[in-house]
Amino acid sequence: MKQIRPMDAVVALYSDSEHELSEAIIASLSRAIFGGEQFKPAGPAQIAISRVSHRLLKWTTHCRKAKGENYEGGAYDNPILKRSGHPYARALLDSSCREAESLVEGGDPMNGPYMMIPPEILKAGTTWDRLFLNSVQGRDVQLRFIWETQATYDAVKSRLKNEGGVVRLKAIAAGTGLSMIVAYDRLIRDGYDPARIIVRITDREKSNIDKTNRILAKLSSTRERHSDAKFEGGISAGIEDIFEEESEGAPLLGAQYDVITAVGILEYLQGFTCGTTERRLKLEQPVEAATAQILVARLAGMTTDSAALIVNTFRPHSSTRILELFGRRFDYRHRENLSALLASANFGTPRLVGSGNIYDVEVYEKRASSPG
Numbered sequence: 109m110k111q112i113r114p115m116d117a118v119v120a121l122y123s124d125s126e127h128e129l130s131e132a133i134i135a136s137l138s139r140a141i142f143g144g145e146q147f148k149p150a151g152p153a154q155i156a157i158s159r160v161s162h163r164l165l166k167w168t169t170h171c172r173k174a175k176g177e178n179y180e181g182g183a184y185d186n187p188i189l190k191r192s193g194h195p196y197a198r199a200l201l202d203s204s205c206r207e208a209e210s211l212v213e214g215g216d217p218m219n220g221p222y223m224m225i226p227p228e229i230l231k232a233g234t235t236w237d238r239l240f241l242n243s244v245q246g247r248d249v250q251l252r253f254i255w256e257t258q259a260t261y262d263a264v265k266s267r268l269k270n271e272g273g274v275v276r277l278k279a280i281a282a283g284t285g286l287s288m289i290v291a292y293d294r295l296i297r298d299g300y301d302p303a304r305i306i307v308r309i310t311d312r313e314k315s316n317i318d319k320t321n322r323i324l325a326k327l328s329s330t331r332e333r334h335s336d337a338k339f340e341g342g343i344s345a346g347i348e349d350i351f352e353e354e355s356e357g358a359p360l361l362g363a364q365y366d367v368i369t370a371v372g373i374l375e376y377l378q379g380f381t382c383g384t385t386e387r388r389l390k391l392e393q394p395v396e397a398a399t400a401q402i403l404v405a406r407l408a409g410m411t412t413d414s415a416a417l418i419v420n421t422f423r424p425h426s427s428t429r430i431l432e433l434f435g436r437r438f439d440y441r442h443r444e445n446l447s448a449l450l451a452s453a454n455f456g457t458p459r460l461v462g463s464g465n466i467y468d469v470e471v472y473e474k475r476a477s478s479p480g
Contacts, residue, residue, distance in 0.1 A: 285309035
């Protein structure tokens with residue numbers, strides 16, 4: 109693979125062109141994830157730098173003055189971030205809409221940390237790339253991606269070996285679904301029968317699904333099995349808001365899946381938490397219609413009795429306070445909170461896949477429902 113910077117790799121991956129480069133990026137990600145290399149969370153020195161960065165950004169960040177009711181692309185300003193010119197910095201300062209200011213939105217900049225996983229792309233990164241994409245939280249985002257991908261692959265592989273028939277997978281609120289794509293690509297390249305693997309990638313944002321479909325249409329392992337149909341086999345992607353009864357993906361809510369990934373969504377949902385941004389900052393916390401309990405109930409309704417559910421915790425940590433400076437709001441959970449939440453929907457004792465400074469990734473096996 110030619111030398112390429114992280115954000116350039118993201119742009120190439122989700123473009124309509126760059127077929128060979130996209131193949132090389134996926135292959136490089138796969139080698140790093142499945143090659144046995146040991147990835148570690150950020151250490152004490154990097155955590156100390158993060159604390160200093162938080163203080164500096166706190167001193168230099170201020171709110172913009174709104175002009176009437178027109179949305180100007182974000183409520184925050186910071187001269188240091190603006191001077192960097194980095195796409196991730198722009199994503200922190202500018203949101204797609206007022207309603208999304210409390211979220212770490214998907215899209216190209218948020219996929220940047222994943223590109224730091226392949227050694228050849230990491231080496232090409234600039235100082236700003238390392239500060240933004242390989243920070244304490246950036247490193248944990250990479251680890252979460254690696255563990256999610258490995259856990260998905262292992263769960264499908266086990267079922268293909270030990271059970272007959274088709275294995276159905278689903279990624280909800282998956283952004284561009286890159287983890288699921290890498291896992292599927294690896295399964296196909298390892299010789300598993302593609303006729304026995306059905307994959308559905310969903311997200312509520314059309315822009316994310318458009319990017320997913322572009323990459324599926326140009327990878328050799330997916331383009332011949334890429335389907336836009338509702339549930340007709342292969343690997344497909346479509347718009348779905350799991351909390352909406354009447355969405356494009358609503359008919360699929362009745363489908364039964366063997367493996368589901370729900371990574372990066374629970375940190376925005378109330379219920380079974382050990383703390384919240386609003387509570388820490390003594391801000392008003394509005395009551396939201398979409399809650400963690402509702403999500404888990406939906407997941408229980410679309411999984412088989414022996415399904416594997418792959419999820420993550422989101423522990424309170426000093427590095428997340430940097431994101432809170434820019435209006436992001438989180439619902440924090442330790443492993444105990446997550447276990448209590450999922451036990452309410454008949455998901456049993458979890459298996460820990462990996463643990464970082466902020467995220468743990470766990471696999472929950474669903475318990476068979478008791479008769480009567």
